[in-house]
Amino acid sequence: MKDWLAPAPWDAASINAHLAASTPESIGLPVLLVAAVTLPSALAWRWLRGPASWPGALAIIAAGWLLLDLPWQWELAHRLADTQTRFAAVPATxxxxxxxxxxxxxxxxxxxxxxxxxxxxxxxxxxxxxxxxxxxxxxxxxxxxxxxxxxxxxxxxxxxxxxxxxxxxxxxxxxxxxxxxxxxxxxxxxxxxxxxxxxxxxxxxx
Structure with missing residues (x-):
């Protein structure tokens, strides 16, 4: 979790991508974490509620999506603060x-x-x-x-x-x-x- 939320340095891909990891070895960990949360949730829903329903399935998918998106929003907040620190009051030129x-x-x-x-x-x-x-x-x-x-x-x-x-x-x-x-x-x-x-x-x- 510490690595997942650690601020990543700026690089050429920063404008388009966020790997949700600060080291290459931990790139796949967020996906595994989301799978470990959403799959048991889906099985529990199926066991407790009987036949699967679209609202329940969509809710589980949305929860996994938001869980993966949280580090990206955290990174955006960090980069906003970093940009303000480095460039506030500095002329564009x-x-x-x-x-x-x-x-x-x-x-x-x-x-x-x-x-x-x-x-x-x-x-x-x-x-x-x-x-x-x-x-x-x-x-x-x-x-x-x-x-x-x-x-x-x-x-x-x-x-x-x-x-x-x-x-x-x-x-x-x-x-x-x-x-x-x-x-x-x-x-x-x-x-x-x-x-x-x-x-x-x-x-x-x-």
């Missing part, structure tokens, strides 16, 4: 910085002022799908490009002078300062380093 996406959000905010005055595209390079996707999302309404499940960067001929390349670890890209080339194996892109920060590096194509 700053709220992503209070979430698990704060790293990608802060990276995009650091890069955007450098790029805003330029019409160039921003190629986001990262081997981490979550980092690449989220950072590209938070770079809008600029012109980011991020290829899901594809190469870190498009062929050199697709990158025009003036475009930006945002390299976010983990990446296999290397920068040759002497030649002013961004390298990935045998492929290279002429580029200059604009800035290097703890979150990664920003280059501009030459």
């Amino acid at each position: 700053e709220r992503p910085g209070r979430t698990e996406h704060a790293g990608a959000f802060n990276t995009a905010n650091s890069v955007s002022p450098i790029i805003e005055a330029s019409p160039g595209r921003i190629f986001v390079a990262s081997l981490d799908e979550g980092i690449g996707m989220l950072t590209a999302y938070y770079l809008y309404p600029l012109n980011p490009y991020w290829a899901r499940s594809g190469p870190q960067l498009p062929p050199p001929g697709s990158v025009r002078p003036g475009d930006y390349i945002l390299a976010l670890p983990p990446v296999t890209l290397r920068y040759d300062r002497d030649r002013r080339h961004l390298l990935d194996g045998d492929t290279h892109w002429p580029a200059r380093l604009v800035t290097a920060r703890p979150w990664g590096a920003l280059f501009r194509a030459l």
Whole structure:
């Protein structure tokens, strides 16, 4: 019961699903608990009242349904309180910085002022799908490009002078300062380093 009612952390499925368990090992326990309550209830009803009736059967089904739904309502109440604690009085434009996406959000905010005055595209390079996707999302309404499940960067001929390349670890890209080339194996892109920060590096194509 303690595990059943324990608040679950936010994740990508939180908006649509609730497993009624905080650990994978206990996911099936709520269903077993409801079955242990409703099945004896149905048998007792059948024994005490004689032939089964629709109202009685529906009442037993509804009781099981509500028993399974209670943890979800408990979780909604917890998430409401958590949302109020984290986001009350925080402007909507700053709220992503209070979430698990704060790293990608802060990276995009650091890069955007450098790029805003330029019409160039921003190629986001990262081997981490979550980092690449989220950072590209938070770079809008600029012109980011991020290829899901594809190469870190498009062929050199697709990158025009003036475009930006945002390299976010983990990446296999290397920068040759002497030649002013961004390298990935045998492929290279002429580029200059604009800035290097703890979150990664920003280059501009030459």
